[in-house]
Amino acid sequence: MLIRGARIFGTGHTDVRWHGGSITECGTGLRPLCGEDDIDARGGWLLPGLHDHHVHLRSLAAAADSLQLGPPAVRTADDLVAQLRHADATLPAGAWIRGVGYHESTAGELDRWMLDRWITERPVRIQHRSGALWTLNSRACAAVALERCAPAGVERDPDGRATGRLWRMDAWLGTRIATRPNDLAAVSARAAALGITGVTDATPALSQTDIDDFADEVARGRIRQRVHCMAPPAVTASPIGRFSLGPTKILLDDTTLPPLDQFVARIRESHTAHRPVAVHCVTRVQLILTMIALDEAGVVPGDRIEHGAIVPVEAMAWLRAHGVPVVTQPHFLAERGDQYRHEVPDRDRADLWRLGSLLRAGVGVAAGTDAPFGSADPWRLVHAAVDPDSGRVAAERVSLRSAVSLFFGRPERPASPRTIAPGEVADLTLLAVPPEEVAATLPHPPIAATVVHGQLIYG
Known part of the structure; x- marks a missing residue:
């Protein structure tokens, strides 16, 4: 494949050819070979991928099926409760509510008893924005038998009761909750x-x-x-x-x-x-x-x-x-x-x-x-x-x-x-605008093509 007429990062060339997964030629005025696919970049900025x-x-995939429960989407306790109760009313019976992105600025520090005031008949788990902490309500604690769990990451109150707060226990929690495969x-x-x-x-x-x-x-x-x-x-x-x-x-x-x-x-x-x-x-x-x-x-x-x-x-x-x-x-x-x-x-x-x-x-x-x-x-x-x-x-x-x-x-x-030069892997990102216009398009510059190992995966 050949990309023609680009503004190539770090070089004065305009054209890049690759074969298999590697760049084979960089230059200006390269012509398509017989049977070769080519892209006219029209002056777009070509970058190493x-x-x-x-x-x-996996967490990113799971987040797509989760409630966003922290700023800027949710800023107050009322917002948080509204989101949880809407999910409770719409999810199938027995399904978990999974929330992510929570921060204390929304409604303070969460524990199982606070969550119980809002949702009692359905298991709920909410992840802190840092990724270090999950908080479960009592229904969720029972579902994973948390009171019988010994790991040090289980937070307990002075009476020895689990607070529903789990520190750095993603893997443990994942083995105890039936979830659908990540997309x-x-x-x-x-x-x-x-x-x-x-x-x-x-x-x-x-x-x-x-x-x-x-x-x-x-x-x-x-x-x-x-x-x-x-x-x-x-x-x-x-x-x-x-x-x-x-x-x-x-x-x-x-x-x-x-x-x-x-x-x-x-x-x-x-x-x-x-x-x-x-x-x-x-x-x-x-x-x-x-x-x-x-x-x-x-x-x-x-x-x-x-x-x-x-x-x-x-x-x-x-x-x-x-x-x-x-x-x-x-x-x-x-x-x-x-x-x-x-x-x-x-x-x-x-x-x-x-x-x-x-x-x-x-x-x-x-x-x-x-x-x-x-x-x-x-x-x-x-x-x-x-x-x-x-x-x-x-x-x-x-x-x-x-x-x-x-x-x-x-x-x-x-x-x-990495650079764009012969011998480098053919991983490339092509923008639809020249470099001097990119700043004006941030944070959403138009992507014209994405190439991985010589294969066009977008564009």
Whole structure:
């Protein structure tokens, strides 16, 4: 196939040809070969295909069948109750109500007894916007036999009764609730329409069965993007062209931080299995502990920081010197600005969701949407990174080219951008407008075509 008449990112060429899954020729004035399909780009901006470096595919699919119960869709307790009662009146008997995106600014901290005041005859589960917490009503607690459950993630009141609040227990909860299969084909189609050619699934603690299911979805063509999947060290995967295993995800929570020796041992276990680590760091103490642990365990290529919500200036030299990139979410500042203004201490404000300062300091940076916990649209992230009205200080904003480049990284090296050149994989995103017109179309630039491994998957 041939794309003609494009404005190609990073080159002065206008035309790109590929055969199989690889780019074979770049130039100007290339003519279609006999039997070759071609696309007239009409001056549209041609980019290396966008790779979302941090997403949760199954949660994103499930969110499509869930109530959105947090800002901006739901802002008050009355709004919340109205949504729950409408679902209660319309769902089939016995069906669960599944809500996502909840934040305390809506109706305070939830527990089973608060939910019972609103819905009693149907099981309800509501996920916090952070993704760390599920809250169940009493009917749901009974359905999963929560009172007989021993894991530490089950919150209990002073009398030992389960409050209905479950911390970091997604996998456990999933084994006890009958749910219909996630429609990953629909997720893939929506991603293709946004120009996304690859994703890194950042779901922690996936089992071998989970990995095998993902690989099967890719092999059957239900997921048409490349999928790079974080996985524990013991997990393996069959070789499939568009599916690969990535680093081991390590979650940190300030209230349950591991002893340093245990943390170091876990990193070494992954490294010994030739698997780098991707450490969830959203606070200052989490980042500092991770830096200390990596110093002790040794850094290997592919080790990375997820989120980097708080990065003090003093940490930048270490990140640069050790080649540890930050995979960040600049759009969170735009989507959650009110929350941060109320919850982030003054001492941390200057270090919150850095971007421009990281790049100027020579730190590797890539972007992931963290969908469904953030918008799944990478162009909203790009817009937030460049928009003066996003809540980002001028020093942290970046150019459009820099913002788009955050999605060009290779799956295994997110801060090492791919280019459009012979020998590169034919993963491409074509916009219907030239680069100088893109800013005016944000956050919804028109996507003309999306190509993965040489195959047109959208457009």
